[in-house]
Amino acid sequence: MRFLRxxxxxxxxxxxxxxxxxxxxxxxxxxxxxxxxxAPHPKNSLEWWYLTGHLTDQATGEQFGVExxxxxxxxxxxxQDWQMxxxxxxxxxxxxxxxxYKLGKLPRLLTDSLPLRLREHRGRExxxxxxxxxxxxxxxxxxxKANAGYALDLTTKPTRPVVLHSGTGYExxxxxxxxxxxxxxxxxxxxxxxxxxxxxxxxxxxWYDRQWNCTAIVSDKIGWDWLSIQLDQPQEExxxxxxxxxxxxxxxxxxxxxxxxxxxxxxxxxxxxxxxLTYWTSSKSKKKYPATWRVQVPSQGYDLTVEPLVPQQELAxxxxxxxxMYYWEGMCRVKGTHNGQPVTGKAYVEITNR
Numbered sequence: 231m232r233f234l235r236x237x238x239x240x241x242x243x244x245x246x247x248x249x250x251x252x253x254x255x256x257x258x259x260x261x262x263x264x265x266x267x268x269a270p271h272p273k274n275s276l277e278w279w280y281l282t283g284h285l286t287d288q289a290t291g292e293q294f295g296v297e298x299x300x301x302x303x304x305x306x307x308x309x310q311d312w313q314m315x316x317x318x319x320x321x322x323x324x325x326x327x328x329x330x331y332k333l334g335k336l337p338r339l340l341t342d343s344l345p346l347r348l349r350e351h352r353g354r355e356x357x358x359x360x361x362x363x364x365x366x367x368x369x370x371x372x373x374x375k376a377n378a379g380y381a382l383d384l385t386t387k388p389t390r391p392v393v394l395h396s397g398t399g400y401e402x403x404x405x406x407x408x409x410x411x412x413x414x415x416x417x418x419x420x421x422x423x424x425x426x427x428x429x430x431x432x433x434x435x436x437w438y439d440r441q442w443n444c445t446a447i448v449s450d451k452i453g454w455d456w457l458s459i460q461l462d463q464p465q466e467e468x469x470x471x472x473x474x475x476x477x478x479x480x481x482x483x484x485x486x487x488x489x490x491x492x493x494x495x496x497x498x499x500x501x502x503x504x505x506x507l508t509y510w511t512s513s514k515s516k517k518k519y520p521a522t523w524r525v526q527v528p529s530q531g532y533d534l535t536v537e538p539l540v541p542q543q544e545l546a547x548x549x550x551x552x553x554x555m556y557y558w559e560g561m562c563r564v565k566g567t568h569n570g571q572p573v574t575g576k577a578y579v580e581i582t583n584r
Contacts, residue, residue: 262399262412264392265363268440270340275445276303277410279346279359281368281386282458282578283436284561285419294423294432295320295539295561295578296382297329298368300348300359302340303445311336315350315357316547317370319380320561321425322539327560328380329545330372332357364388364414364438371424379427386417386436393494395469395486403473403482414438415467415488416460435460437467437578454582455504457525457536459564461575464490468532470497470525472504487530495530502527510541515556519544519581525566534566536577557582 271277280299286292297318304311313336318329332352345362357370364387371381395401395411402408417436422429437458453474460467470485485497506520521541525534543560557580564575 260398262394262410264399264412265344266342267399267410267412267442268346268362269342269344270302270346271442272339272342273304273308275443276301277442277444278302278439279348280439280441281366281417281436282559283417283419283434283460284576285384285423285432285434285436287423287430287432289431292323292430293539293561294322294425294430296384296423296436297559297578298359298370298382300350304339309339311339313348313350315352315370316545317357317372317382318543318545318559319372319382319423319425320540320543322561324426325540325542326426327540327543328372328377330370330374330377331545331547333547333549361386364392364417366417366438379424381424382421384419384421384423384432384436386419386438388414388416389418389435390414390416390465390467390488393467393469393486393488395484396496397494401484403484409444410440410442412440413458413469413486415458415469416465435576454580455520456580457504457523457577459525459534459536459575459577461564461568461573463573464568466490468502468525468527470502470504487527497527501529507535508537510538512542512544512556512558514546515544515554517544517556517558519558523579531569532566532573534564534573534575536562536564536579538562538579 278301282297285294299316301314314333316331320327348359350357353373355371360367366386369383393413399412400408401411419436420433423432456471467488473482483499487495503526505524507524508522509518510521511518522537539561544558546554546556548554559580562577562579564577
């Protein structure tokens with residue numbers, strides 16, 4: 231679940247007299263209806279289409295990380311759509327992290343049609359996300375002097391079945407809060423990355439999250455730790471998240487284990503533990519983030535360590551000329567044991583509101 235950073239923006243926007251998102255929802259069903267849920271939800275208060283993952287230069291073997299996400303929300307009167315797009319690229323070889331973003335009104339209301347055809351204009355550039363059901367084409371060229379020479383042009387197709395989190399595609403976050411959530415945990419990806427002006431042919435795997443009806447939790451007392459893990463052998467995946475309420479001290483765990491040889495397994499409460507082992511402090515925000523995690527899933531025999539490939543993967547998003555929101559999201563490596571045997575893998579981690 232990855233909504234808190236944007237929900238905080240919405241909260242701030244309300245405080246700054248900017249029209250706030252609607253609290254109307256497309257009513258949840260007992261089970262997510264695919265592929266229809268992939269289309270924009272016209273009455274949705276907050277939804278997104280989200281891709282992260284690791285890619286490899288076919289010529290040099292160098293690794294890169296990418297993040298690409300479209301957010302959508304509708305205003306209270308139902309007559310104005312807003313959109314936010316965020317794109318990021320991690321270069322472990324050069325220990326570089328670049329990102330770009332835009333938040334603004336859409337010229338017209340989104341319609342609930344497929345395939346997706348999402349667009350955002352950023353200066354002279356047009357950022358695009360097209361497709362459905364794991365087969366996507368995404369394009370973005372970063373803007374601004376600091377980001378000159380960075381871009382992506384990627385095509386994906388699914389190699390693993392869709393995962394409906396909680397088994398139904400609707401996760402329960404307590405106090406009657408239910409949000410739609412499903413993922414494609416492995417999308418075979420090909421295309422190009424432009425890094426510091428050099429275009430590279432890349433292949434790899436992206437992780438795709440689709441979520442909707444997500445404005446119900448909006449509080450500066452709420453924080454979020456989220457991990458997606460793709461293991462090399464066995465080819466299994468974890469989505470793990472902990473919702474942290476700093477006002478009450480409560481933590482709520484939700485997760486999914488995607489098995490190589492069986493149906494996915496919903497994880498809650500004591501099924502897994504996320505333990506920070508080291509920390510990194512940002513020189514910009516002065517925030518202290520967990521850097522290395524121990525991930526334990528005893529019932530499945532996993533004891534893993536997740537660590538960033540670049541410490542500085544903090545984003546600073548400035549809105550309405552009054553507020554800068556910081557969060558950390560980045561490319562990580564995985565190592566550890568499965569039933570006592572060594573395993574490796576890849577991960578993306580998001581940490582909000584620390």
